[in-house]
Amino acid sequence: MFKRLRGIRCKNSIQQDDNNLEKELMRQLDLSRLPAHVAIIMDGNGRWATKKGMPRSFGHRAGVKSLREVVKLCVELKLKHLTVYAFSTENWKRPREEINILMNLLVEYLYKEIDELCANNVRINPMGIISELPEHAREAVTMAVRKSENNTGLVFNVALNYGGRAELIKAAKEIGQKLVDGELTIDEINEQEIARHLYTAGQPDPDLLIRPSGDYRVSNFLLWQLAYTEFWLTDTMWPDFGRKELLQALLDYQRRERRFGGLLHN
Numbered sequence: 380m381f382k383r384l385r386g387i388r389c390k391n392s393i394q395q396d397d398n399n400l401e402k403e404l405m406r407q408l409d410l411s412r413l414p415a416h417v418a419i420i421m422d423g424n425g426r427w428a429t430k431k432g433m434p435r436s437f438g439h440r441a442g443v444k445s446l447r448e449v450v451k452l453c454v455e456l457k458l459k460h461l462t463v464y465a466f467s468t469e470n471w472k473r474p475r476e477e478i479n480i481l482m483n484l485l486v487e488y489l490y491k492e493i494d495e496l497c498a499n500n501v502r503i504n505p506m507g508i509i510s511e512l513p514e515h516a517r518e519a520v521t522m523a524v525r526k527s528e529n530n531t532g533l534v535f536n537v538a539l540n541y542g543g544r545a546e547l548i549k550a551a552k553e554i555g556q557k558l559v560d561g562e563l564t565i566d567e568i569n570e571q572e573i574a575r576h577l578y579t580a581g582q583p584d585p586d587l588l589i590r591p592s593g594d595y596r597v598s599n600f601l602l603w604q605l606a607y608t609e610f611w612l613t614d615t616m617w618p619d620f621g622r623k624e625l626l627q628a629l630l631d632y633q634r635r636e637r638r639f640g641g642l643l644h645n
């Protein structure tokens with residue numbers, strides 16, 4: 380009994396430390412210099428679960444919890460754009476069972492969260508080849524887009540069946556069609572024209588890319604948009620990523636010197 384009580388006290392004091400640290404991080408954050416656009420590769424669900432002796436699906440479910448927390452904090456901080464990598468064009472190589480679990484989690488997430496997302500003025504913008512998703516996932520995405528389309532707060536880009544290369548192929552095809560139709564000349568193809576044909580059209584490029592789980596890769600994510608993005612990498616697995624980690628990433632971002640290939644002004 381005593382042992383158990385001691386355990387509980389210990390857990391409570393860790394929670395208290397976490398709350399204090401979060402408060403301190405929040406205090407240090409300069410709310411006038413937040414990134415306009417944060418992108419996240421939600422990686423490490425599988426390894427996190429395996430380490431606990433649990434099936435990978437357990438990690439994906441825990442990953443949804445992290446996502447919920449992160450979206451909530453982005454809303455609180457009034458961030459303008461958040462992009463998350465939920466399913467890549469390469470993720471179809473996974474076992475059918477895992478793909479089904481991911482699609483079911485997406486559907487469950489959208490139906491469960493849409494009212495709260497709308498109450499917080501969040502607009503869902505899917506990125507990727509949605510027509511290739513299973514029917515129930517397509518329906519959930521369509522529902523979420525329709526319900527949130529007039530919201531003016533956080534733009535929440537969810538990359539689903541997304542690949543940076545596939546996105547560039549899409550842009551090249553659409554621009555090619557405009558050339559064929561005589562709506563565009565070759566000289567009019569520039570950065571703005573290409574950006575207009577990406578899923579992020581009209582949005583600023585990400586200022587900050589967060590990749591948890593200790594891997595140092597871009598993994599075919601936002602290949603065009605990441606040209607001058609600041610990277611923040613951590614060994615923390617996505618299911619353990621929460622408010623504290625996002626605040627740490629934002630604070631670190633605020634300490635960076637961004638030169639965009641030019642020289643620093645003083």
Ligand code: FPP
Pocket residue numbers: 421422423424425426427439440442443446464465466467470481484485488537592
């Ligand atoms: C990478 O972890 C994560 C994914 C491929 C899927 C991310 C999905 C979620 C967080 C939940 C579902 C999404 C939504 C939008 C509700 P991994 O499986 O590659 O982990 P590993 O590298 O440790 O194997």
